[in-house]
Amino acid sequence: MMGEIDSCTRLTGLFGHPVGHSLSPLMHNRAFQELGLPYLYAAFDIEPSNIASAVESIRALGLRGVNVTIPHKVAVMPFLDEIDEEARQIGAVNTIVNENGRLIGYNTDGRGYVQSLIEEGNINPPDARVLMLGAGGAARGVSLALLRAGVERVVITNRTYAKAEQLAVELTQLFPGRDIRSIPVEQIACEIKESTLLVQTTSIGMHPDNEASPIPAEYLHSRLLVSDLIYNPLQTRIQRDALAAGARIHSGVGMFIYQGALSFEYWTGRKAPVHIMREAVLASLTADK
Numbered sequence: 001m002m003g004e005i006d007s008c009t010r011l012t013g014l015f016g017h018p019v020g021h022s023l024s025p026l027m028h029n030r031a032f033q034e035l036g037l038p039y040l041y042a043a044f045d046i047e048p049s050n051i052a053s054a055v056e057s058i059r060a061l062g063l064r065g066v067n068v069t070i071p072h073k074v075a076v077m078p079f080l081d082e083i084d085e086e087a088r089q090i091g092a093v094n095t096i097v098n099e100n101g102r103l104i105g106y107n108t109d110g111r112g113y114v115q116s117l118i119e120e121g122n123i124n125p126p127d128a129r130v131l132m133l134g135a136g137g138a139a140r141g142v143s144l145a146l147l148r149a150g151v152e153r154v155v156i157t158n159r160t161y162a163k164a165e166q167l168a169v170e171l172t173q174l175f176p177g178r179d180i181r182s183i184p185v186e187q188i189a190c191e192i193k194e195s196t197l198l199v200q201t202t203s204i205g206m207h208p209d210n211e212a213s214p215i216p217a218e219y220l221h222s223r224l225l226v227s228d229l230i231y232n233p234l235q236t237r238i239q240r241d242a243l244a245a246g247a248r249i250h251s252g253v254g255m256f257i258y259q260g261a262l263s264f265e266y267w268t269g270r271k272a273p274v275h276i277m278r279e280a281v282l283a284s285l286t287a288d289k
C-alpha cells in the first residue's frame with residue numbers, strides 16, 4: 001500500500017493518547033502516496049508524563065513534524081521554540097513543524113473548519129449570523145477562526161453558562177466592535193430565529209448516542225445552515241432534524257480533512273490532495289458501519 005520506504009523517507013505523525021481510532025494516518029499516507037512524496041505518517045500513543053521527551057524526540061529523530069491531539073494540545077506548548085499567533089490566541093497547538101531543529105506550533109483546526117465551511121457550506125463568513133452551541137476547546141478554535149474570517153456576530157451558549165460567558169469576554173477583547181455575546185440555553189429559542197449559521201460544537205449526538213440532539217427539532221428553520229463538528233455519525237440527529245425543517249447542513253468531516261490538509265501543506269510545501277483525503281476518510285467511516 002505504501003510507497004517505498006528508504007533512507008530518505010521523512011517521518012511525520014500524531015501525538016495523542018489514545019490514538020488507536022484516528023483516521024489521520026490513513027488520510028495523510030494516502031495523500032503522500034497520491035503526490036509520490038517520500039513521507040510517512042505514524043501514530044504515537046504518548047502517555048501524558050512523557051510529553052516533554054516526546055516533543056524533544058521530534059528534534060532528536062529529525063521528524064518533519066507531527067499533529068497533536070487530545071490530551072496534549074496545550075501540554076506541548078512550553079516545549080516549542082515558537083508559537084504562531086493564531087495558535088497562541090486559541091491557546092492550543094495541533095500541528096508542529098520542525099524547521100531544522102526549530103519547533104514551531106500552529107493550530108489548523110479553526111482555519112480548517114472555516115475553509116470547509118466556505119467550500120462545502122457555500123457561506124460568506126461576513127454575512128453569517130452565528131449561534132454557537134458549546135464552549136469547549138473546539139468552540140474556541142472555531143469561533144476565533146470565524147471572527148478572523150470576518151464574521152460580525154457570534155452568540156455563544158453552553159450548558160455550563162460561565163464557560164460561554166468567559167469565551168465571549170475573551171473573544172470581545174480580541175475583536176472589539178463585533179457583536180459577540182453569550183446567552184443562557186433558555187434563550188436559544190428566540191436567538192435562533194435571528195441566526196443563519198448554527199454551529200454545533202458539543203459532543204451531543206456523537207456515536208453511539210446517534211439519536212441525541214442538543215436542541216428541540218421545532219427550533220430549526222429553513223434559513224439556517226446547521227453545521228455539526230461531529231463526523232461520526234456522518235449525519236447527526238440535529239442534521240436530520242435540520243433537513244426535515246428545510247435547512248441546509250454541513251458536516252464535521254470537512255473540518256477534519258481541511259485541518260489535516262493545512263498540516264500537510266506546512267510539512268510538505270505542496271498543495272494537499274483534498275479530494276483523495278476525503279475519499280479515504282469517507283471510505284473508512286462508511287466501512288465501519
Ligand code: NAP
Nearest residue numbers: 134135136137138139159160201202203229230252255256
Ligand atoms: P470539550 O472541550 O470537552 O467540550 C465539550 C462541549 O460539549 C462543552 O461545551 C460541553 O458543555 C458540551 N457538552 C458535553 N456533554 C454535554 C451534555 N450532555 N449536555 C450539554 N452539553 C454538553 O470537547 P471539544 O474538544 O470541544 O469537542 C467537542 C465536539 O467537537 C466533539 O464531538 C468532537 O468530536 C468534535 N470535534 C470535531 C473536530 C473535527 O475535526 N470535525 C475537531 C475537534 C472536535 P459543558 O462545558 O457544560 O461541559
